[in-house]
Amino acid sequence: MSTVNVDTTSPSPRARAVILGAVATLVATAIHHVYGGVRYATPWRLHGAAVALALCVPIALAYAGYRRSPGTRAGRIAGGSLAALALAFPVTSIGLFEGAYNHLAKNVLFFAGAPRDLLLRMFPPPTYELPSDAFFEITGVGQIVPAAITAIAALGLIGDLRRRVTRLAPGTVLGARELVGVHGERIRIPDPTRIVHLQLRRFAGCPVCNLHLRSITVRHDEIAAAGIREVVVFHSSADELRLHAGGLPFAVVPDPEKRLYAELGAEPSLLSVFDPRVWPIIVHSVARSAIAILRGRERPPALIPTGGRFGLPADFLVAPDGRVLASKYGEHAGDQWSVDEVLALTRAPAVSSVRAAAERGAASVLDGGSASRLPTRCSPG
Structure with missing residues (x-):
């Protein structure tokens, strides 16, 4: 194909998926931690919810910077920052650690009949709670879904930044x-x-x-x-x-x-x-x-x-x-x-x-x- 005047400054369509997935994950974990803080009288969980919501700010700023000038060096740095922030916090900290380990693995072991001593060693109180509240556990496991979407979109965005989207x-x-x-x-x-x-x-x-x-x-x-x-x-x-x-x-x-x-x-x-x-x-x-x-x-x-x-x-x-x-x-x-x-x-x-x-x-x-x-x-x- 012979083309001229090709627009190389268009943002990757995956950037929007990254920010929506990341914000959805952070809001989901905030709801989960607020409920857990009240349900189990653990104020530190409320602090965790505040931190999660605060992380929306740098992620949104990185997204705005990328959308503003995706074809420039500054825009690509902002896009890389967006992907890195999403992978570090919504994906790794929340999706993998909080959702997959803290809740999915814990529930699988608990309902599979794992010895209580093993569960307490892997999930020691008061940091962890053994399954006793359905809403708390469902919202905990549920964090995996938006985090997984965020991970796929962020990895795709990194690929797009490397080859640059051409429209x-x-x-x-x-x-x-x-x-x-x-x-x-x-x-x-x-x-x-x-x-x-x-x-x-x-x-x-x-x-x-x-x-x-x-x-x-x-x-x-x-x-x-x-x-x-x-x-x-x-x-x-x-x-x-x-x-x-x-x-x-x-x-x-x-x-x-x-x-x-x-x-x-x-x-x-x-x-x-x-x-x-x-x-x-x-x-x-x-x-x-x-x-x-x-x-x-x-x-x-x-x-x-x-x-x-x-x-x-x-x-x-x-x-x-x-x-x-x-x-x-x-x-x-x-x-x-x-x-x-x-x-x-x-x-x-x-x-x-x-x-x-x-x-x-x-x-x-x-x-x-x-x-x-x-x-x-x-x-x-």
Whole structure:
């Protein structure tokens, strides 16, 4: 792919997962320690809750510093500090020590019938309490969950900081490429006569994707009349897509190896499904898909879909000359342009002039060198 004006200053999508996971862990341990301090008359636990909440401040400051200037040296230092603070406190001190050792291991040994002498040696009072209160033990073990999410996100953030996240900014020029559709058709990007709305979706049968693409299907004639060609890519195989999306009225492209996702900077993230903003969309889409599956109108997605369940969507408007006119990188599974937003973007003066030129056949086509295509194994057969 030939590109210019690539945005190398975009923050990693994992940074938000780190701060949400870290703060959730710290708040969870504060609740746990306040309850334990009152329940067992141990004031030092209240102090522990205060320290946990206080740690939210440096973590938030590190996150803000990284978000402010992720492409600078100072921003990368702030991002590294965010990952280090998260791994040191929410993950190690709370998740591993407090949650896994102090509570999970203690409860496993206790309910497995370990000798009391062994339990008292491993968990001596008054620092520890043998299981006697369900809420205290449940909240203690529960700290492991947000800490585990934080650990995965923090390690991913460190990897992103080392290689730097690359995203396509408006003005980026894409080299010519030929994609292979789900039915074997050849799809040229850029299209010499139309603006392409290139969508990077998730996996075949994804309920959130199905809900969104239904809105595209219903208004596809209106989209086409605006001079826009829809091209939708999934990180699934052609065989999977023929079962779930073979009848859509626009181009559907399989990319099971996620090569196009990597080229365009679309990264997966735990927040694709753990971001609270997507939960109402998930409930709605899963309910709709469940009814459609029961009626035989849809098939259930694979239990372990190709490319995983944590993909994030991305949208691009690509002009006939290869320029990216607009781009959007979703922050969760349901964060993409609506039909109204796509149509509104095409009515913007800069985009309208491009569309008019394309309709007159006057737009030039940038080949960017040799055309590229996804591997032939992405195509049927």
